[in-house]
Amino acid sequence: MVVDTPRRILDAAADEFAERxxxxxxxxxxxxxxxxxxxxxYAYFDSKDRLFDRVVEDQIEQLLDAVPFDAVDLPGYAVRxxxxxxxxxxxxxxxxxxxxxxxxxxxxxxxxxxxxxxAALRAVRGDDDWPAERLLGQVLGLVHGITLAPGPDPExxxxxxxxxxxxxxx
Amino acid sequence: MVVDTPRRILDAAADEFAERxxxxxxxxxxxxxxxxxxxxxYAYFDSKDRLFDRVVEDQIEQLLDAVPFDAVDLPGYAVRxxxxxxxxxxxxxxxxxxxxxxxxxxxxxxxxxxxxxxAALRAVRGDDDWPAERLLGQVLGLVHGITLAPGPDPExxxxxxxxxxxxxxx
DNA sequence: AGGCGACAACCAACTGGTTAGTTGGTGACC
DNA sequence: GGTCACCAACTAACCAGTTGGTTGTCGCCT
Numbered sequence: 371m372v373v374d375t376p377r378r379i380l381d382a383a384a385d386e387f388a389e390r391x392x393x394x395x396x397x398x399x400x401x402x403x404x405x406x407x408x409x410x411x412y413a414y415f416d417s418k419d420r421l422f423d424r425v426v427e428d429q430i431e432q433l434l435d436a437v438p439f440d441a442v443d444l445p446g447y448a449v450r451x452x453x454x455x456x457x458x459x460x461x462x463x464x465x466x467x468x469x470x471x472x473x474x475x476x477x478x479x480x481x482x483x484x485x486x487x488x489a490a491l492r493a494v495r496g497d498d499d500w501p502a503e504r505l506l507g508q509v510l511g512l513v514h515g516i517t518l519a520p521g522p523d524p525e526x527x528x529x530x531x532x533x534x535x536x537x538x539x540x
Numbered sequence: 541m542v543v544d545t546p547r548r549i550l551d552a553a554a555d556e557f558a559e560r561x562x563x564x565x566x567x568x569x570x571x572x573x574x575x576x577x578x579x580x581x582y583a584y585f586d587s588k589d590r591l592f593d594r595v596v597e598d599q600i601e602q603l604l605d606a607v608p609f610d611a612v613d614l615p616g617y618a619v620r621x622x623x624x625x626x627x628x629x630x631x632x633x634x635x636x637x638x639x640x641x642x643x644x645x646x647x648x649x650x651x652x653x654x655x656x657x658x659a660a661l662r663a664v665r666g667d668d669d670w671p672a673e674r675l676l677g678q679v680l681g682l683v684h685g686i687t688l689a690p691g692p693d694p695e696x697x698x699x700x701x702x703x704x705x706x707x708x709x710x
Numbered sequence: 711a712g713g714c715g716a717c718a719a720c721c722a723a724c725t726g727g728t729t730a731g732t733t734g735g736t737g738a739c740c
Numbered sequence: 741g742g743t744c745a746c747c748a749a750c751t752a753a754c755c756a757g758t759t760g761g762t763t764g765t766c767g768c769c770t
């Protein structure tokens with residue numbers, strides 16, 4: 371076995387949940403995709419619900435590792451985050467499903483990472499001119515919005531996003 | 541009967557679908573919420589799926605009617621759109637569900653309305669300086685992003701959004 | 711007026727397929 | 741002997757969609 375079973379289950383579940391959401395996903399399908407047995411799922415993860423939570427945590431961690439924050443170069447960070455979203459559409463879908471199906475629940479990893487971003491931004495720019503919290507919110511909002519409504523030409527979109535964030539930071 | 545049955549069903553279904561999505565919604569629950577009978581749902585709308593489509597169309601229309609586009613005052617339009625989203629969170633959820641559960645399907649009303657917006661914008665600003673299509677995409681992206689990640693102070697957010705769009709337009 | 715058919719609506723029970731989660735039994739490997 | 745894994749069948753519940761039977765209200769014709 372090249373990869374261990376829990377890992378294979380997590381990855382397969384990530385695909386299934388990203389495609390169909392929590393309510394639409396089927397445990398049997400996850401087992402099949404993982405090339406694993408259904409009982410293994412219930413042995414490692416207690417229930418469909420818990421599996422979903424674990425998958426979301428797992429994926430969020432992968433995103434945070436892949437796109438390090440850069441308080442000095444906000445336009446560059448925004449572009450890299452957008453590019454990551456573009457390269458991993460299923461991760462975006464998964465997080466949207468999570469936001470809809472688990473309303474009011476926020477992810478521990480994401481929250482602490484956000485706090486660290488705000489602190490880093492404040493250290494670089496200070497807070498008097500334009501509060502870091504709100505500036506970051508606008509930048510992330512722009513990235514998320516652009517991600518949801520992709521234009522036809524990625525290179526063009528990249529340049530547009532860079533320009534837009536530069537204007538916000540300006 | 542104050543309101544006719546199809547209307548009551550549409551409204552009840554809008555609530556149910558906004559909360560739970562297509563896969564998570566229950567037809568019996570919609571009937572109960574509507575104070576109507578289950579068979580009436582199947583008499584007026586053929587199936588759960590078709591009911592979902594009708595609900596989305598219906599709600600989209602309400603949004604387009606409520607927030608008229610203003611090519612001359614983009615920051616004002618952005619703020620009004622955001623305020624509508626803020627006042628109608630269930631509509632936002634419904635459209636997100638639709639985007640996730642009906643991937644690749646675009647709404648006729650929304651598409652034609654978008655085309656009209658682009659045309660209006662081009663008529664006011666011209667296209668040489670900064671293509672209307674892309675500018676509109678950025679403005680809408682910002683609004684959607686801010687909608688998804690709401691700040692603590694609405695009045696502050698309103699002012700921030702206005703400033704941000706002004707910068708984009710400038 | 712009275713009678714008739716068409717429709718809107720209700721209630722309740724049912725069907726048939728689906729699906730989360732379980733169980734029991736088997737083998738392989740350390 | 742314990743752990744990891746498989747297979748297959750099972751259960752218990754759930755749920756979209758159906759059916760049959762009932763009531764009330766119209767418009768219309770005679």
